[in-house]
Amino acid sequence: MSYPTNLKYSKDHEWAKIEGNKVTVGITDHAQKALGDVVYCELPSVGRILKAGETFGVVESIKAVSDLYSPIAGKVVAANQSIVDDPAQLNQDPHGSAWMIQIETENPAALDSLMDATAYTAYTK
Amino acid sequence: MLKRTALFEEHQKLGGRLIDFGGWELPVQYSGVMQEHLACRSAAGIFDVSHMGEVLVEGADAEAFLMFLITNDLSKIAIGQAQYTAMCHENGGIVDDLIIYKRAKDRFFVVVNAGNTDKDVNHILEIDKIFRKKNPNCDLRISNESHNYTQIAVQGPKAAAIVQKLTQLDLSQIKTYWFAEGQLNSGVPTFFARTGYTGEDGFELYVAWDQGPAVWRALFEAGKEEGITPCGLGARDTLRLEVKYPLYGHELSDETHPLEAGLGWVTSLTKGDFVGRAAIVQAKEAGLKRALVGLKLIERGIPRQGYAIYDVSGDRRIGEITSGTQSPSTKLAIGIAYVAKELSTVGTQVRVDIRGTKVLAEIIPTPFYKKPKETA
Structure with a gap:
């Protein structure tokens, strides 16, 4: 698996894509593989204010429960209902159509501390 | 250092994801829990369960000893039959659940949970001391044989047909919760038990430890057509859960007694005394x-x-x-x-x-x- 270079990666195995002051967040391919068959996903309501590092939801496989951590502070402006309805998408396209939430942030530069694709690839080796 | 079964390299070759399970390095899954689970329900799954503990209890007083040790009435089964049971502490708490295979009137094969093997063997030896005090001249030998066996479970609607390809023994003669001692066509002596932990028909095969890999591969080859699928601990857990088979550390523990754990059907309060009986009777009279x-x-x-x-x-x-x-x-x-x-x-x-x-x-x-x- 080669990780997309236009994304940033957290130690908790979330990815973040920055477009202006909007940050799209999901879980990485490494995370979905570690989880196995994803059967449940819970996401926050639109409008919720998140702190950096705060739990924003949960993803569950048949065997495991895993919290989701926000890589940045901001307001949730979108949540991907389609993965709540069909969590198996997280195993198929974690970096694309199975995105989780979109956060509006006042400080996108805070994401600079996250890993790039090369560093994350090394981190998960 | 984690213990490994004889099939460790087979799991690696199959891409199994290995985890620590009760001190054993075993696959939690190969292709994925969902797919493995469904394959076992629709065709056949093959499981390495060599981590289970095996204890041989022999001698003219073996049955009397086991009757004192366990909750079930062992006198009800014939040679060639297996019985599910629990064994308890004096206070009624469950030490473990187990299966006993009656191989001869004076020879029993006792299979216990992997994570409990040491605790169980110690408990059995403690009870052995009590039993010997009451029966000073008894004929009784207990030996932990856990390291001598590879145990492979083949479970699912196609399981019997697959195992049958590897032996001349007529498996249709073995009813559920019965077993037979025979051999595979390859000459490997095998204990064929029609038991399991999935809610499916199937067999648990016991062979000598070092015969494990050859038997595992032969079963794979034999079951290719039927879609035999290696299943890890993850699928084993979801399969047993769907049929509400209890698991030690979950439904059963030192703090639960057999009646509240739904094991009344394997607890005989009329067979005579056994370890934990008085406490269980008391709990029953007080009301669950x-x-x-x-x-x-x-x-x-x-x-x-x-x-x-x-x-x-x-x-x-x-x-x-x-x-x-x-x-x-x-x-x-x-x-x-x-x-x-x-x-x-x-x-x-x-x-x-x-x-x-x-x-x-x-x-x-x-x-x-x-x-x-x-x-x-």
């Missing part, structure tokens, strides 16, 4: 406080071990989930739970506390999964 039930969530979520259960108003805590998952066969979020006796009847609505939200659930009949009727 809780019951082991099956439930499904009505609202979204997945119940997991340790989640608290409340009455439907959400005010009173009435129990706890012991095992739970998203059931691959029924597609329901299911759980096994201890709840207060008065709220344990089928149809009762309760609430499961999932990360602070009290989610509506209902007690439903078990097993959760029932095999489709045979179309013969």
Whole structure:
């Protein structure tokens, strides 16, 4: 698996894509593989204010429960209902159509501390 | 250092994801829990269960000793038959659940849980001391044979047909919870037990430790056509959960007694004295406080071990989930739970506390999964 270079990666195995002051967040391919068959996903309501590092939801496989951590502070402006309805998408396209939430942030530069694709690839080796 | 079964390299070759399970390095999954689970229900799954402990109990007084050790009435089974049972502490708490195979009138093969093997052997030896005090001249030998066996389970509707390809022994003559000692066509002496932990028909095969890899590969080859699928501990757990088979450390523990754990059917209070009997009788007379039930969530979520259960108003805590998952066969979020006796009847609505939200659930009949009727 080669990780997309236009994304940033957290130690908790979330990815973040920055477009202006909007940050799209999901879980990485490494995370979905570690989880196995994803059967449940819970996401926050639109409008919720998140702190950096705060739990924003949960993803569950048949065997495991895993919290989701926000890589940045901001307001949730979108949540991907389609993965709540069909969590198996997280195993198929974690970096694309199975995105989780979109956060509006006042400080996108805070994401600079996250890993790039090369560093994350090394981190998960 | 984790212990490895004789099949360790086979698991690596198959891409199994290895984890620590009760001190053993075993695959939790190969291709994925869902796919493995469904393959076992529709065709056949093959499992390495060599981590299970085996204890041989022999001698003219072996049966009398085991009758004193366990909760079930061992005198009910014939040579060639197996019996599921529990063994208890003096206070009625469950030491472990086990299967006993009667190989001869004076020879029994006792199979216990992997994570409990050392505890169980120590307990059996303690009880042996008590038994010997009462029966000073008894003829009784106990030996831990756990390291001598590879145990492979082949389970599912196609399991018997697959195993049959490898032996001249007529497996159709072996009924459920019976066994036979014979050999494979390759000459390997094998103990064929029609037992399992999946709710499916199938066999558990015991062979000499170092014969494991060859037998495992032969079963694979034989079952290719039928779609035999290697299954890890993950699928083993969801398969047993769907049929509400208890698991030590979840439904069973040193703190639970057999009647509340739903093991009344393997507890004979009329067979004579056994370790824990007095405490179990006392608990029965006092009235059971809780019951082991099956439930499904009505609202979204997945119940997991340790989640608290409340009455439907959400005010009173009435129990706890012991095992739970998203059931691959029924597609329901299911759980096994201890709840207060008065709220344990089928149809009762309760609430499961999932990360602070009290989610509506209902007690439903078990097993959760029932095999489709045979179309013969």
